Amino acid sequence: MKPMICTAIRSKMIIRFYYNGGFRKLEPFCYGVSTSGNEVLRAYQTSGYSKSGNPAGWKLFRVSEISSLKITGEYFEDIRPGYNPKDPIIKRIYCCV
Structure with missing residues (x-):
């Protein structure tokens, strides 16, 4: 999943996925590891x-x-307004806009 998410972020491509009860359409901005150790996507x-x-x-997903x-x-x-490329929740960034 990591290569696909990073490709979408670097190319500024919209993604769609199933999460927590339904399908969502998103603009992915930052993917990495959170301060709690989970891989997360800010979108x-x-x-x-x-x-x-x-x-x-x-x-945050x-x-x-x-x-x-x-x-x-x-x-x-x-x-988008409010985007922070130095997201304090993401301690290790794999890829970001």
Whole structure:
């Protein structure tokens, strides 16, 4: 999964995956290891399922809970407001925008 996520991040390609009850569509920005030792993905969700009922916005996903990951072939161009490439939750970065 790591190569696919990093390819999407470096190419600014939108991804889709199943997570915590439903499919989500996201702009991936940063992938690495969290301060608690889990592989995580910081992404901006644009649509799809949300357990909280708020499908759009910045979210942090535990990679071990992601399934059915697909690169959609769609691209995103802009850096979303609020993006921090030095995310304090991610202590080791594999790849980022």
